[in-house]
Amino acid sequence: MRYNFDLIINRRNTNSVKWDSSQEDILPMWVADMDFRTADPIIQALEKRVQHGIFGYASIPDAYYEAEVSWWAKRHHFKIKKEWIEISTGVIPSLSAVVQAFTEPGDKVLIQSPVYNYFNSSITNNRCEIVRNELKYNGESYEIDFEDFEQKASDEKVKVFIFCNPHNPVGRVWSRNELQRLGEICLKYNVLVVVDEIHRDLIYRGSKHIPFASVSELCLMNSITCTAPSKTFNLAGLKTSNIIVANEEYRKKVNRSLNINEAIEPNAFGIEALIAAYNEGEEWLDQLLDYLQGNRDYLISFINERIPELKVVIPEATYLVWMDCSSLGIGSKELCNKIFEDGRLRINDGSAYGETGEGFIRMNIACPRAFLVEGMERLEGVVKSTYLKTEMEEIR
Ligand SMILES: Cc1ncc(COP(=O)(O)O)c(C=O)c1O
Structure with a gap:
């Protein structure tokens, strides 16, 4: 239609x-x-759910995980496994939970400024220090200052890098080469890459989003990726997002932290909306x-x-x-x-x-x-x- x-x-x-x-x-x-x-299809799925009239605590059906897995495959050509998925009420609660799980107060977290400002609170609320790798503006677009990035990542107090892929607000879709270089530096200095891919579906002609975790097995195992259907389908008020963690040890930590923060309870409407969005949107x-x-x-x-x-x-x-x-x-x-x-x-x-x-x-x-x-x-x-x-x- x-x-x-x-x-x-x-x-x-x-x-x-x-x-x-x-x-x-x-x-x-x-x-x-x-x-x-x-x-x-999303509105119809929500209407159907409303008609039921009972809105008690919800559990996540298999269809939800299947829809997420299939979206990654059809839109981003990346095969993820159902068991890698953790759910959360939003990307920002996820980032906060991850920072909490992988840092101690006084540790440092790397970001690339200018960047979505809520990253700051996810870091400072966990009593960590923000370290900024400033993106370089060449008068037309932005590039990564890799020398500065490596120097900052080499500080042993830096435990986590929060990476915006694609980037809000500078609008960059990072290339495979850029992703690979960032991944290699982070691995070299034991810095965990937490990737915010909430804008991954909103790409203009001529560019292609590459999931950070898809770049190599090393990137996959040293990363945690946060996504949601919220930006893509205008569902932010439904508070439903997913975290993809292939590394089992990391996944346990993320799950524990989400539980501690009570950010893991699904929204009954969010479940229906995500399934309809990813299957029929x-x-x-x-x-x-x-x-x-x-x-x-x-x-x-x-x-x-x-x-x-x-x-x-x-x-x-x-x-x-x-x-x-x-x-x-x-x-x-x-x-x-x-x-x-x-x-x-x-x-x-x-x-x-x-x-x-x-x-x-x-x-x-x-x-x-x-x-x-x-x-x-x-x-x-x-x-x-x-x-x-x-x-x-x-x-x-
Ligand atoms: C890069 C980025 N991450 C996260 C969010 C917010 O995510 P959520 O509403 O799932 O917490 C936004 C919203 O603008 C954003 O631009």
Whole structure:
């Protein structure tokens, strides 16, 4: 069937973090969920479950594991085993549980900034220190500074590396060669690789996601991979995610830690949604990817033609677009405040993702095209007034 991603659905008054946390006239293009209705088979499966009318504690059926295994095989060409799967209420609870299981307070955890900011709390809440391997911005896209990475990984206090594959917010899909080099360095210094692959299905044409664990047997056995259907199918509120751990010794530790944190109880609706998504959601996803591609390309043309003061870091993955606003000469926090106050548009301030995110903004483009057009016009209005004002101040 043909899905209509242009359809505008009012999300106000649905307890939506994105829509209900700011005034009515604010257009929200920030937190990472989508303004699209999910795939019909998922809605039907949930409706069927609702009709039963009893929502007691749930157990995980075989069909759930089979759906997860089959998704890995058909979308990512990687054969995982059912017994490698641990379930959890979310990727962030999983990361916290893993950090807790594999570190002692005072240990260090490596990340690559700028990066999704909740990694920080998973580390510091476990009384560990954050060590940053800053990604290198070459004016167009981001690369890994391997020399710096190796030097940081060689610190014997560094026990875990939390790796974002593909990367939020810089939009990189890491190559096999990059994955391999990271894997080799981590193995050399006994650093466990915890891979966040929550955005793995949202890849633009021309790029291909490679699961870190699929690169080699060594990568597989020295890694823990966190995934979820939540970003792909817009199911974040259902609190259902999986952790893939091939190494049996690690798996026991992860399971114990999830239990200690009570993050392992399944959500009755999440189970049904995941099964339907992974068994019957491909048609919807392929159409979503075409639509997102159109949104991404629209944004790139708009910026190039109408707001050339900004520069798009063209994403290879994710519906989150990272833009360089450093030429405006004002801090990204101040710019976001202006965009919010004057433009009535809510986007993310890049500095929230680490110091090197200063001078950048992040915009969520997973919305009907009409919202994107409106958002771009609001952004243009603020940038033009801010930019012109700065120029005039310089003249004075
Ligand atoms: C890289 C990354 N990891 C994890 C999450 C959140 O995952 P969860 O809602 O399953 O805790 C997000 C949400 O934006 C994300 O971008």
